[in-house]
Amino acid sequence: MGLTRTSLTAEIGRGANYTDKHDCVVALAGNPNVGKSTVFNALTGMHQHTGNWSGKTVGTAFGRYTYDERTYSVVDLPGTYSLLTHSKEEDAAKDFLVNETPHLTVVVSDAACLERNLNLVLQILEVTPKVLLCVNLIDEAKKRHIKIDIGKLKKHLGIPVIAITARSKKDIERLKEEITRATDNPSESAYTVQYDDEIEKAITTLREGGVGTRFEALRLLDGTPEAGGDSVPSGAADAVAALQIARTAAELSDEIAKALVKTAEFIAKEVVFVEKATDMRREKIDRVLTGRIFAYPVMLLLLLLIFWITIVGANYPSSFLSNLFSSFEMPICRFLQRLGVPQFFTEMLVFGMYRVLYWVVSVMLPPMAIFFPLFTLLEDVGYLPRIAYNLDRCFHKCSTCGKQALTMCMGFGCNAAGVVGCRIIDSPRERLIAILTNNFVPCNGRFPLLIAMTSMFFISADTAASSFWGAAFLAAIIIFSVMITLFVSSLLSKTLLRGVPSSFTLELPPYRRPQILSVLVRSLLDRTIFVLGRAVAVAAPAGIVIWLLANINVGDASLFAHLTDLLNPLGKIMGMDGVILLAFILGFPANETVIPIMMMGYMAEGTIKGYESLSALKTLLEANGWTWVTALTVVLFSLMHWPCSTTLWTIKKESGSLKWTAVAFLLPTVIGAITCILVNFVFGFTL
Template structure:
């Protein structure tokens, strides 16, 4: 149920603030903080696996909620988006601000980083202007100790006027005290008296003038001192939110408009925001000087030495590409054995199901549809998708936990800016290597709607783990076949070149989109390089498997099952002694030949829409004229089958290029529809990579033929 009058003291709120309460006695706690403060670690440590994620309705901003019990009381912890301020410059800031302001949680925990407290205090001070039900959590106390930074928590609490708790969430230190303090603040057992930011006299007089009017208009539904400040700053999103959640439309209040115009006449309007920010920053600086003692000035010296190499112009990109190659090699090599074992187990189950159906006396066509069609498709998708994702996502998350991924964004930011795209797109693109659907979800971190759309549309240009089997097989049997003992190295290098080409195409298409249907200038953003930290391997594995691997796999299975039915029908129903699949392939053959392919290859990609993993099995089934998907025992057998059906090195290259550049899989398209809430942009995301693939393959195929490189 949602936050209600009884549970929060505000009126019933709209879906944006839906919190799943089991009882009206549940205590709702908001968790706020800057990015890279360990906020997610605090959230995960408190809630364990008793959590779920989704979207704030109407916004592509992540919404995580979790539950925990303390002293027989149930707590609902709402993890707000990580943000540096509440000035509502982005969707994340607006969501965080609106929940604290209008969601009226029983308590708000602000997580800060003990190693850079001064910067984090800016957000703390802004939240204290909205509510006094605040607990400041100074996290990463172990990191501060290692860097010889001492934070006087008692003095910090006295100055801020709210409780302050030191924690090391990674090891659980201080979390019990945090729970106890949250309970006392929520119940009103601790009296708080938040610090007031001092603005100049003209500003304070202006605030007081507006506040006096608002006191009679909005009463106690919102902090009128803070609201006055935001209205003076011209915060239109706040007016919209007040109208949406409090049913108070101040935009039509003529008297208020006159008062604001009078205030602006006495102030230099262009300096209002600067003055507000300046006062917040100066207050934070003053508090930091009184409460933080650094024994060693160069406490970040080791981190800076690493950054001098990892983010340098000379070594940054080569190290990143080499690391990417190692990850892919580990994923490819490591997934082979578990994938084979999983396939063996799933196909053993298929045999048992066949025995069971025969025992029941089930008609053959029903058995074939359910087992050889739907179940076999599911078995292929699970056996091929699960092992690579179970390897890639934890490795990717370990790099994230280590602090390396922001360095990747830093290295690529210049190139994405040149393409009029967002630097954070580098991170969403990297996530797409594991799964494009997961990469689409990751695009939520991009604030600008325009740049978020560019990232979503172009994410498909980097190959996901579903396309790696096709790329690996063709690279091994056609491109690296003459490398002898270095076969696997040559295959890895060819795949790496393919990936670099995908990144280049991503930048090129991003530039074209930003100059045509998504015009605009690239937005600026704060890119923080957090300190390097020892990753928590166990927690990372659990989080990556449950939050990413199984989530994406579930969507893939939901799409693959009906696809298996379609594939079986097309392969087994004949028209004039020729299957529908063959008829379609023959129809597409002239067009496919222009692209360096054949009709069966193109049909395999079309039928592989639900999941790219099944493209090669469908192709083998088509060439062998069988009624269900097959896999050959060795790559040499596959090579011979393809050569017998007219394949050359050009066919392999064009198939790899088309695999890199074609429509997203069904799971990714579904995710795009969910994230954009738009059929239009889902179709655009389908059409653009498809046209790109057709153009690239046509140029390569016709160019090779004109130059006489292939017979």
């Protein structure tokens, strides 16, 4: 999940012709968390993002592969538990199966949890008999002493069944072979669930009345046709009405659900052999990771550890990249001059656009290339759903969804990625709250500023103890940002987005060994490059604007200086000054540039500059009237101001509304400004 190519391709895929007419269309269906995306990746070789928590793929992704001189278009449907429930995912999956009639539907299921998975298989068999059941994670089941009689399962269901481990290349080849065979020889004796006599009779009547499949008949009887969705043929309407007089829609719905669950239970009893039912290892780990004593300390420590690795690890590559790129400045200048480009434009392009561009790349790329793989690792192992589990109570109290905890964690890496991540939240109201509040947790781009402020103004000498206090202060900032997120979420739930918490089911998957290499590749390609791409797209024009402001003089001062003077009174009320405020405004494309722009303003130079050492920076800042209160308000305003342009753009896309994008801009800004004014008012006197 996150800012993945999946979401991108899904957008392209919708509407456009996603498959060639001659391709063999294969749909991938299955419960969430059964490794469906892994199968998809392995089949198509396309890097669709997979993760170890439920309900990741909301858009439909597709890919292609060729086997035996035939091209197959694989469509990855959203993970669903059922086709009967009405939610975004279920409707998308159902619509595809019913309307697009794929040549074959491969249902991926979890061997360790086959019974529940069979429920979906049985429902899909009501739509089409062209189904191949792929029992995945067979190695994991074996480890847990769960045996499955594949031959017997095949006989019961009357469709081809294959047991695989999606991580194994050999198994994927077997799967491809099986897909080819199943497409050529469609099953003729696929199993259908038997409901009670009345329902069966009604299904027959409905189908005679013009309803296409058993499944559509079931949905009509289920009594939950969505507005304008399932149209009822005239002859069928009476049959539904007649039956629904005898038994209420709710009773019918229960009866249908019962028949499906009982059938799945019956088949599972015949084919699944369990020696030792419970997963003791998982329970032992969970007792620590979700226990009363260790849950929160472990969460905080893990978070700090990730930050620490990110910051320390990013240091060297960042300065390396920065030096590398800056060494090109002069050659580019000379090249442009030789081309006859006027001096003014040469400077604007090199010291304006190019310099800001490489600054953003060299400060953003290394931390993201470290943070995202680490985060993906936690996701792969299965820890992330536990975070939602641990924190759900807090979000419940704010009338929002526990899964918001996950999108919040993702926001620590990049708020834009966090906003996209909000797709995992089912309720539109709760999703919008998560989107609007994501910006309250500081992203990677804001950490350098927070850390610089901490080490310059809030910890004393450079001793061993000081690095501990630095980490503690950082932890306090993080906890504060989480509390603000909760506070604002609860505020929104009581005002603009009133409502009661919707129901919540969260699957806690077994802990799995992560696939290190694929984690690296996936998070680099899917998240890092994508986020960086968007950042670069806005950094280039921003670089030109900053340079023009600093180099166009009106009267006796630059535009930059005039703006600074204009903003100074407002800045002073908030405990800061005009330069700081302007730096935040010009830092709109990327929060990383706030400190360099500030320095540019204080040194009255024409281009942004990196800082050699923190003590030199501190001297510069103190010379410009900074105190610890200034630093504190800068920290607070950094936590609570408008989202960066990339995030705002993403919010517009995800919410589809200008109004809510405006709210996303104003809400943190107003809260941040008020907080800064209050802090300045209270502590300003102590100086």
